[in-house]
Amino acid sequence: MPADMPVKKSARSTKRRRTPDYVKSQRGVKDWREASEWLAWRDIEDIECITPDQAGVARGKMMPSKKFTSNTSLALPSAVFMATISGGYPEDGGGFAYPEDDGDLKLVPDLTTLSIVPWESDPTAQVICDLAHQDGRIVEFTPRNVLRRVISAYDKLGLRPVVAPEIEFYLVRKNPDPDYPLTPPVGRSGRAIGGGQGYSIAGVNEFDELIDDIYHFSEGQGLEIDTLIHEEGAGQLEINLRHGDPVELADQVFMFKRTIREAALKHEMYATFMAKPIQGQPGSAMHIHQSILNKKTGRNIFTNEDGSESDAFHHFIGGMQKHVPNALVMFAPYVNSYRRLTKAASAPVNVKWGYDNRTTAFRVPRSDPSSRRVENRIPSSDANPYLALAASLACGLIGIMNKIKPDQPASTTVNDNEIELPRGLIEAASLFEDDAELREILGDAFVTTYAAIKRAEFETFMEVISPWEREFLLLNV
Incomplete structure (x- = not known):
């Protein structure tokens, strides 16, 4: 050939x-x-x-x-x-x-x-x-199903919630002995990370290789990060996720927590989502942005056709103001969570709302009318994302169904005022059990199981003698 x-x-x-x-x-x-x-x-x-x-x-x-x-x-x-x-x-x-x-x-x-x-x-x-x-x-009492139950309640009204979580966390030095306090890690510069690095690009760059791994691990799993910033705390970072379906976003937070921990371990650090891991440093939050769509039209029900605020928008806020204190145990699930919720701090201890006011519990960010949303700033990053989303959306839904009116928006600093939230885990669990409307939406099986778990955790905590007790009581009482 x-x-x-x-x-x-x-x-x-x-x-x-x-x-x-x-x-x-x-x-x-x-x-x-x-x-x-x-x-x-x-x-x-x-x-x-x-x-x-x-x-x-x-x-x-x-x-x-x-x-x-x-x-x-x-x-x-x-x-x-x-x-x-x-x-x-x-x-x-x-x-x-x-x-x-x-x-x-x-x-x-x-x-x-x-x-x-x-x-x-x-x-x-x-x-x-x-x-x-x-x-x-x-x-009914497993977290993913609890969230689905809340979404189903919206669905029956022809509504579809849309959420966008923001998750804060700390990078800390490895600490195998729990008796010793956590300390900030050493960054690329060779120095221990200090505080006051809010939105600092240099602060992010201290952990370039670790953050690259977070991005690579996330990309490999089909998880999409919107933005990443350095927060105020020493070694404190925040990841923002794109808005979407609540179950899908809860899944992403669930997977991100695993991903970030694994990336940190690869670089000989811990990543912690404790609400208050380091004394004297800011706590870590999981802020939740929420809007509600009409399933038929796809329109944001928080906005009227002329661009003004709708009754549903105000009722959603009213429901959160009334019921979030009773659902706090789902946003602040551990004894440590309440160390973050203190006066004159970045974490709100009120149930006020306001326009672009970060001292309120419920902030309305600046946006186009079609993107009008309510940010719940109370949840801490130690919360189960499925349960935090379920609780936040349930409180707003109760407001819509019962046409609960909010108070006037706050335009000044309101986090120095009286604390309007439960001050501890036991009080929060009791309020949770007694809220019949929350129980109806979340399910009796879940409420009884979850409250029982929280009471048992509190009793276990009470068996531990803290350094504060040894410091101030040992020789003085």
Whole structure:
């Protein structure tokens, strides 16, 4: 055959199969067939099947990918979702009863959340799971289902909530001994990080390599960061997320917390979402921006057609003013959370609202009328994102349904005034249990379980003797 004569290719060789877009997608597939192809294309060996417990901690099981796609039944003990942060369990009472059989709950993978685990050395994927009873009924007291219940209440009214969380956290030096206070990390300059770095680009640059890893890990999971800034605290950063569906955004916060912790460990630091990790430094918040759309028209119901504020906008704020104090235990879930909520600090201790007023609990940022929204500044970053979003949206919904009117907007500093929130975990748990309207929206099973857990955590905390007691009581009383 002459060298310049073209060689005929077979039909099979000329029609190479194009890789479907869903296989190349970084996050989520529609069904099990797509999941199998997605995993095979990446040579995934293991799958982490995870779900958030009441604290927002990832619980679940790991298995080989072949077993995951072979219709294997997954389950976790129901007790996992009744445990305290320290691993204990509440006592029966107040409507709560620990199940005698401690039966299994089914893990139902939500394939739209399938993504890789970028920090693992072996090819590993992860998927967030919902919880169901063995007969298929929804488990009402698990966090993801609690949020879905609130979204369903909006849906029945033809409404769709849109949210955008902002999460603050601290980078600190590794501290294996909990008896010693946390200290700021050493940055790129070789010096320990100091405070007063709000919005400082140099402050962000101190952690360039770590932040690069956060971006790379996030990109690998299909998570999108809107902005990242350095906050006022020493080694305190904030990540802002784009607005969207509440369940999807709660999933992203859940995954971001894992991601940021793993990136920090890679650089020999801890990332902590404690509300008040370092004495004398600002606390860490999880601010929540909220707007509500009409499902049929897609219009923001906070704004009238002429661009003015709607009644629904004011009623939403009124509902938050009335019910957020009763839901505080979902925004400030630990004893440490209340150390952040102090007068004359950046965290609000009031239920006031105002236009672009950061001393109020409920701030209305400057925006176009179509983007009108309400920012809830009370939640701390230690809150379970599913529960914080559920509580905030539930309070606003009660206001819309009951047409609760807010007071006048505050135009001055209001965080030096009287504290209008519960001052501790036990008081907050009691107010939570007694709010019948919140109980109706969130579900009786969740309210009784969650309140019981918080009471048990408080009793565990009361067993610990603090340095303050040794300093001021040891030789003086």
